[in-house]
Amino acid sequence: MSIRDLARHLDISIGTVSRALNGKADVNPETRERVLEAAKQLGYVPNQSGRSLRQGTTNTIGFMIESTIETVDNGGSFFMPVFEGVQSVFRRHHLDLVALLCGTDEDPASYLNRVVARRFVDGLIISATARSDPRIDFLLERKIPFVALGRSATKGDYPWIDLDFEGVASQAVQRLAGFGHRRIAIGTPASDINLGYLFLDGYRRALADHGIAFDPELVLPANGNEEGGYQVACALLAQNPMPTAIILVNENMAIGLYRRLHEAGIQPGRDIAVIGFRESTQSRFLSPTLTCFRISLRDLGIKLAEALLATLPAFASQYPREKVALIWPMELVPGESDGPMPSSAA
Known part of the structure; x- marks a missing residue:
């Protein structure tokens, strides 16, 4: 179902259908409701590629993960709740989240360079930050909006959130x-x-x-x-x-x-x-x-998403730019695995 098919079905001009779908104020409310209802019933989905070319944005945010032994074995239990928190924020703004998995056989900086060159994301969340991380220098130099999940000794004015x-x-x-x-x-x-x-x-x-x-x-x-x-x-x-x-x-x-x-x-x-x-x-x-x-990983994801949106000009009125340098709190949960030193060891 294309926008042309939708307009033909409704017997309305393509321009009117487009303005109704995009929430333009010059469209009669009854007409807008009619267009939206028909689009829903007929399964119309906008051509994202064409829209991206016209608007200069993709409405997509990338979350870069490095494929390591830790992420393969533990990625689901850690990253999935974080993703859910991120997407709960992006969903309200009709943004999509894509996971960018950098393989063990590829340099993370080279992988990121390729992602940026293809221009299919508006911003990035990077993780597994290194002590000296060339990805941060690269993103700052090219003025790519991003937030880091993890601290780094790499200097620069960029938002980050890390576990304690x-x-x-x-x-x-x-x-x-x-x-x-x-x-x-x-x-x-x-x-x-x-x-x-x-x-x-x-x-x-x-x-x-x-x-x-x-x-x-x-x-x-x-x-x-x-x-x-x-x-x-x-x-x-x-x-x-x-x-x-x-x-x-x-x-x-x-x-x-x-x-x-x-x-x-x-x-x-x-x-x-x-x-x-x-x-x-x-x-x-x-x-x-x-x-x-x-630790609340979902809440961590929510804060990551909000920090990223604050770097995007389109959301400046809703998420004012602020210096985010946050150490995420963690609460001790006592169990039975520790306790006093054994008397034999003393």
Whole structure:
């Protein structure tokens, strides 16, 4: 069904139908209602390509995700609630959200360059920010509207929202130190993603605040999935003496960690304290229950969408431009996986 077919069906000029569909004030209200009702019944959908050429916009926002072990294993449980929050805002403005998946075999900066060159999005949300992220320089240089899910050391005036990785590490150390633990290990990302640096910085500062010396041997890099957690547990068991507590940067790591500890006859919460990162569906089914942190991912998505719209001139009246540099709060959810240091370790 084209606009020409719709006009012929209604016996109205194409121009009148077009103005009615676009909400122009010079169209009689009865005519507009008649056009909209017929379009709905007959399944008319505007030609987006033609409209984009005329208006110079696509009404589409891209959300760039890098395909890594973490996103493949954990992407659904993390990104889907974020997408829902983003789309709940965009839906009100008739904007579409598209996920842009950058494969493991492609450089993220090159992938983004190609996306921008094709001009099929009006703005971007980027994630998995690196310590030094050339994508940010690229987008700033070309004045492409964007918001970053994650901090970076790359300088510039751009909006970003990040999870409180430093705060989580700090609260975890404080909780464990309060239980008497001194040998506290930490499972960090094996990649160069910036969140790993933030997590480690928060851990080191919290140790210093509690008079605990930093031991690099207790920093255990691994992939943020079940296999990575299994490897972290192997590294724990190989140390003598074994650390009495472990903080994980990814909740899925706890599943593999539990498996390896169980094989060794070691029980979390009794023989070693374990604190995970984010409360997830999987973590709720661990036994003993995992001490971790709760976050509203849908609300995070809503804030990302609003921050992005504030960078688009078409929405300036509804979303005034503001400096968004927000660390998203996370709430401790006590479980049974941590507690006082075992008397045998003391």
